[in-house]
Amino acid sequence: MEDEEESSNGGVPPRKKLRLTKEQSRLLEESFRQNHTLNPRQKEALAMELKLRPRQVEVWFQNRRARSKLKQTEMECEYLKRWFGSLTEQNRRLQREVEELRAMKVGPPTVLSPHSCEPLPASTLTMCPRCERVTTTATDKGPTQITAAISTTAATALSSKVGTPALQSRSSSAAC
DNA sequence: GACGCGAGGCCTATTACATCA
DNA sequence: TCTGATGTAATAGGCCTCGCG
Numbered sequence: 001m002e003d004e005e006e007s008s009n010g011g012v013p014p015r016k017k018l019r020l021t022k023e024q025s026r027l028l029e030e031s032f033r034q035n036h037t038l039n040p041r042q043k044e045a046l047a048m049e050l051k052l053r054p055r056q057v058e059v060w061f062q063n064r065r066a067r068s069k070l071k072q073t074e075m076e077c078e079y080l081k082r083w084f085g086s087l088t089e090q091n092r093r094l095q096r097e098v099e100e101l102r103a104m105k106v107g108p109p110t111v112l113s114p115h116s117c118e119p120l121p122a123s124t125l126t127m128c129p130r131c132e133r134v135t136t137t138a139t140d141k142g143p144t145q146i147t148a149a150i151s152t153t154a155a156t157a158l159s160s161k162v163g164t165p166a167l168q169s170r171s172s173s174a175a176c
Numbered sequence: 177g178a179c180g181c182g183a184g185g186c187c188t189a190t191t192a193c194a195t196c197a
Numbered sequence: 198t199c200t201g202a203t204g205t206a207a208t209a210g211g212c213c214t215c216g217c218g
Binding site for chain 3 (some may be wrong): 016017018019020055056059060063067
């Protein structure tokens with residue numbers, strides 16, 4: 001493109017835009033399915049086969065990677081939205097349940113300590129997001145910490161479903 | 177071995193053109 | 198024919214890695 005003749009508008013050539021043929025797109029897609037990146041030799045060979053410049057093949061792969069990443073992000077976003085909806089619903093149900101229990105004027109359930117076999121107050125109990133065991137260590141967690149714990153659990157669950165390395169690495173950094 | 181430098185590749189944001197409703 | 202929306206090729210700039218002196 002850059003070696004084409006310049007136009008009359010101040011020496012700046014109008015940017016022409018190539019439209020790939022269906023066959024070219026098909027071959028590029030096929031190649032992308034096999035490998036999301038190309039080494040210089042593969043790029044050269046593919047460009048030759050498609051009668052394109054190596055730079056055009058490179059740009060196509062860059063844009064293609066960006067498109068698939070965008071698609072993946074959109075899917076994750078949809079999943080998180082649905083999950084948020086179900087968590088909200090679950091939260092509503094649990095709050096209703098609490099209200100009902102309060103209305104019944106039933107005291108908190110007595111839980112015995114696994115260590116001393118003495119009763120523990122329910123307010124000191126919390127669920128570990130990783131091992132899903134009840135612990136008694138985090139009695140004074142504020143809302144921020146609790147939200148962080150929930151987010152970590154969410155990220156873990158999402159990454160296990162979607163399989164995103166970034167999310168997995170982020171979630172694995174949370175301490176148990 | 178540490179450091180600076182340039183080349184090359186990738187990513188991201190953006191631009192600009194082609195096409196279509 | 199005009200126009201706005203959409204898709205996508207192409208560009209620009211920044212970051213990272215690698216090889217070399």
